[in-house]
Amino acid sequence: MPTKSKPGARVKLNHLLLTEEEYKQVADQHKPKTNIFANCLKAFLVGGFICLIGQGIQQLFMTFAGMTSREASSPTAAVLILISVILTSLGVYDKIAQWAGAGTAVPVTGFANSMCSSALESRAEGLVLGVGANMFKLAGSVVVFGVVAAFIVGVVYAIFGLEGGH
Numbered sequence: 001m002p003t004k005s006k007p008g009a010r011v012k013l014n015h016l017l018l019t020e021e022e023y024k025q026v027a028d029q030h031k032p033k034t035n036i037f038a039n040c041l042k043a044f045l046v047g048g049f050i051c052l053i054g055q056g057i058q059q060l061f062m063t064f065a066g067m068t069s070r071e072a073s074s075p076t077a078a079v080l081i082l083i084s085v086i087l088t089s090l091g092v093y094d095k096i097a098q099w100a101g102a103g104t105a106v107p108v109t110g111f112a113n114s115m116c117s118s119a120l121e122s123r124a125e126g127l128v129l130g131v132g133a134n135m136f137k138l139a140g141s142v143v144v145f146g147v148v149a150a151f152i153v154g155v156v157y158a159i160f161g162l163e164g165g166h
Helices: 020-030 036-064 069-089 092-104 108-121 127-160
Strands: 010-013 016-019
Touching (some): 016 020, 036 092, 069 108
Antiparallel strands (some): 010 016
């Protein structure tokens, strides 16, 4: 790939000399076309469907286990994570994600998928140094962000005397 160079300078690419502008034109011609509206629609539908499944699971906990909405939220998230990990292990979730894009990345299932994928990719390196270490590379940054964000929100609530009541 050519590096930044002076305007009009020639860049060697597969025995051809191209200016940076010519290279950009060739690259733009070969760039795959994307339909933003269709991508957004697929992401919305699949992400919404995942949330619909979650709502159904929560309703099952509320109906058959006699839980309140608040009590049913944790086991619902756990079941969604389990389903995501199983589908990732079978190679199904990744195929759905390729088609749906961001719709599968936003819910908790997307986070479970990325952790499970990291674990599966590095299982040949062993349980501790492979699966354990690589699985938490992604999770570590997300957890740190969540903790820092929660701390900042807590400080803002403490400073302004806001209540987190219901």
